[in-house]
Amino acid sequence: KEEEAEEERYADRNKAQVFPDPKCSFDDSRLVQRLQEGHVDAPKIREFLLLLSVCHTVVPEGSRDPSCVLYKAESPDEGALVTAAKVLGFCFCGKTATEQVVNVLGEEEKFEILNVNKFTSARKRMSVVCRMAGGELVLLCKGADNVMMERMKMEEEERTRVDRALHGYAMEGLRTLVLAKRRLTEEQWRRWNETHRAAATALVDREEELARAAEVIEQGMRFVGVTAIEDKLQEGVPAAIKRLREARMRIWMLTGDKMETAENIGFACNLLHDNMSIQRIAVDTLPRAKEELRKLSQLWGTEEEAEEDRDRALIIDGGSLLHIFAAADQEEEGGGTEELALLRLFVQVARRCKAVIACRVSPDQKRQVVTVMRREEGGPLSLAIGDGANDVPMIMEAHVGVGISGNEGMQAVRSSDYAIAQFRFLEKLLLVHGRSNYKRIAAVIAYSLYKNCFF
Template identity: 45%
Template sequence: PFSHCLLQRRGFWKSLLCYISGSPVKLQPQATCYVATSNLDGETNLKIRQALLETAEIQTEKQLSSLSGKIECEGPNCHFNNFIGTLYLNGKSPVSIGPDQVLLRGTQLKNTDWIFGIVVYTGFETKFMQNAVQSPLKRSRVEKVTNVQILVLFLMLLVMALVSCVGAAFWNGTYGENTWYIGKKDHTSPSFWFDILMFIILYHNLIPISLLVTLEIVKSIQAMFINWDEDMHYERNDVYAMARTSSLNEELGQVKYLFSDKTGTLTCNIMTFKKCTIAGIIYGDRPCPITESSEFSDPKLLENFEEDHPTKEYIKEFLFLLSVCHTVVPERDGNNISYQASSPDEAALVKGAKKLGFVFTARTPYSVTIEAMGEEFTFQILNVLEFSSNRKRMSVIVRTPTGQLRLYCKGADSVIYERLSEDSLFVKETLTHLESFAREGLRTLCIAYIDLTELEYQQWLAMYEEVCTVVQDRAQSLEHCYDTIEKKFLLLGATAIEDRLQARVPETIANLLKANIRIWLLTGDKEETAVNIAYSCKLLSGHMPHIQLNANSLEATQQMIDQNCQDLGALLGKENDLALIIDGKTLKHALHFEVKKSFLNLALSCRAVLCCRLSPLQKAEIVDLVKSHVRAITLAIGDGANDVGMIQTAHVGVGISGNEGMQATNNSDYAIAQFSHLEKLLLVHGAWSYFRVTKCVLYCFYKNVVLYIIELWFAFVNGFSGQILFERWCISLYNVIFTSLPTITLGIFEQCCSQESLLRYPQLYTISQTGDIFNIKVLWIQCINAFVHSFILFWLPTKMLKHGNSFIVSNICQRACYSVSMMFFFLQFSHLAIWGSILIWLVFFTVYSFFWPTIPISPEMTGQASMVLACPYFWLGFFLVPIVCLIQNVIWKSSWAFRGSTCPLIFFIYF
């Protein structure tokens, strides 16, 4: 016996099921149920699933439990749209199982009271779990560079300790014998290692340990700024942007590749019937902004229909076709009718026909009922020729209320036009209107029909019934069978449907492109839909050539990719004004290890890339392909559970809190409510965070290197004895109090440019995007600068001042002045933090020098304040030393500027 289960309306299931039968309300020879797959492919429209003929009559659990046999099927895989299997029932012939009979884990039952299913796969073997991606630990590029350089700085610390040990040995050997007060020095091996340890302890604060704490504080406050930004507040749902992590703030300022979902991310996922052309006359031809929410409205159409216009019969047949040729299911709630559709396009067309007076009211297994012109019309549904991405059309064969056999068809203009009869009218006029609709970014469908004779239909039906029993290559056989009857159409007209974009999506994409961010559109939707949306949001332009990859085998895919790479020639690898379009089946071959490098080179040569009919795992694989082979920061944005994989794979994942649940948001690094908010998140918060974090890191390296290289200079003076120059509490509080405020101020308030400038000139984003302003070279130039300043800070005041703690006064004053030279943007708090840090030291120094003997600590500090502050040399050094250091910086900057190098920008920003 099988493992079976009972599922009820609105229920979810945890396994992959074979659909057996459904509730009596929906029972039919090919019983149907409707499922919501938004957790899988991000689409809110319902999908139709059909039970097997051999099991559709099962209505009780007793009947189900008596069912015995076996299922042979493909192994576990991640492809949602594919399934191959065979059901062997005891005493019956084998039955082929396809995607239409499979209920995937993660889907929800709709519009059906209950269904029976046989369990095929559970747990990790289900397609849902096969698409799951483990959430990685993400670290920013700045953090990675910083961690490596901290290790290098530790090696530098060991070198300094070793040099100091050698210096100590040399000094003791040269001068130690003549200094009776030191005593005889032990030169044994244990003494050498003791000296190494002593100098490591002396110089250990060369490692900027406080940097980690400072960065956590700075990044947390930056995240608060993102959360509080009113410009990223979606008032309609009262949703603010949310930084779910603060560790990747600076990555937002370096994004080069943006991978975006379509449905619910770029669009509102609301289809609207906007325009149509019937019998060569266009209706609804008023201006149609892509973000406008109004539906179809044109009194001229109803006037022509009601006033015996020559096109009246065409209009009538056109509206009947819209009302009949679909798989929509009506739901009544009192006098109100709502529609559940497997395609949002179908729902839009049915609603459009309803608005024009042709109301689809009821569906049975064999018929549909239309209310129009004050009458009720019932069309007998004989056969449904389903839509597929290869066919690009859908047809139904009906018997009209007058008894006429008729085939209604709607589909892409490319397939309808090649099947038109020579007697068809309005061909040129309709084509002109279609081109006009396409320029507006509207989704178009051609509408056509043909009358059949009883003989033609019976001959075709015999062929169709024979093909339905084929086990091998049944899909191809059905398509061939459909082709034999879908021909010699008479054209009625065409429809134009709008998948309305979210507000400001075209402007946002235009600005992101100006910021040198390349945008890849990854969607589980059809190719036609993706292309139309790409035109609507200005990702594609009318003059942009397309490279179309559509192959069924690895060899054909490789040949197609190689040919396109060869055609590009020297332009391969450079950004060209091209668009690459590829579907999920072809991508499966393109990601093969023998082909993926060529595919990546071709994709990187295109300005825009559109990948259609993708599974969640394929989305993640594309992101990983670019992330692994290109030294650039990637960002993935989506709103549904099917986007979780790519959101987790990218360097930065952004979730949109929309109509698809919270899965994407809960697995993202940053959450926003609208795609347009991404513009400010990247161009402003990203750029600011990058400048702030990098300046904070460089300043922390700088101030620590300056202070402890001074200790090294002092070792040359004290004979490498290990004596410290600074009092222990003063040095302990150096990073914690005396220099922390300027550092945090740089990390919180610094701005490279104003918000207005960054949004007005998106090209400024490239300054942070390239990563040239923070790398190993820049960091060590900063360390060399610190080395030079430490030389000035020690040797210049050595003859002026007599007390070691006076050095730290000059040091703190110079750090404050240096932080001023690094800043572009000043607030009142900036001045308070910078000059306040000097005041804090002076107050602490004054009070601390009077602690002993009242408080028995640091007796060596006793009386220093009164002596040092009264010394004119102290005040000379207090002002002179920082000025000399800053003059050195000015000279350095000027020398680079006069050379005409591209590096001055870096030095003017950071030094």
């Protein structure tokens, strides 16, 4: 209650936003107030907001006036973070090939961008090496917590505090990023820059070489902060999923989010409910993956036939799937019976579930999930739906691919068999148009058979 009272006391949108944005509802004035008054936390706040306004690939459009500048971002999350920094007084307002201009509380500062290590689904992070206004060389980095935490130097107490904050945000269904930085000497940067240039000009395996080069410098970083973004469900998603489940369709959710975030979203969209028997698998070794799958097989395999239709759900992370799909790769190469047994055990357990959530998965793992289920004898007819570039491999692998046009771009739409504007339209596509098309095809087959037999 005391915290709520304090928040209400400092709730002032006019004071909380340095460069107001009508789409932003942030109204806690303490952050800007501490920054302007030179509070003991002011350097940390400045560092945090400066990282958000510099470490990105956003392109500004329009004039440099903070009230007029528009951002074009590769992802909505990145655009939201840059916009948030602008609202709090750090407006990214200009960009050239080697320089970025940030309006810091009314004064423009220039940052020379020396190198950019772009975000990929495998790296799950991005970083830039820049020369600050004072001439200092720094590496600014942001990425998923599971890859960032192991690359930072932190005291145990600080690590515990950050883990607690990340867990709290994940339980609210928010998508989190960890921010970090590292100071560099001129000599350190020169040596690494030679490696980076060699990787950038490589004629073979350029992406892999760039990833290896980035791995060298993205080490020993210092923690700066954590961001949390709410990825709101589109209108009608829970109702559409409920109706599809009533039509006896098995629905799987494949996402790159944390397990807690994915589970929270699963409940929000009616994929999971309180009466479900939910089991979780998050392991880091092959023997443990085998053990967990055997336990589930025994648990669900010994239930009586009367409970055969009981709602079950499985939540599994990408690390566990990595070991299982290694068996799938070995199957293609003529792998041993032990690996095939593990793969079939996973399929057996998964097919007993009404819902499966795979979290922390890469685009290639999404594709592998579809491939594994299709490969099984008597496997189901599969439909994959997504809205981003990371969903393209999955959409192309499924029997039917559906792309959603939206803020994530048009890559999914271009690779799909059908394109829709919102997820809720999938209900009509399957239950109305799909059913009508099935009836029409059946009538044509009957007509063709009759014509050929009697005429």
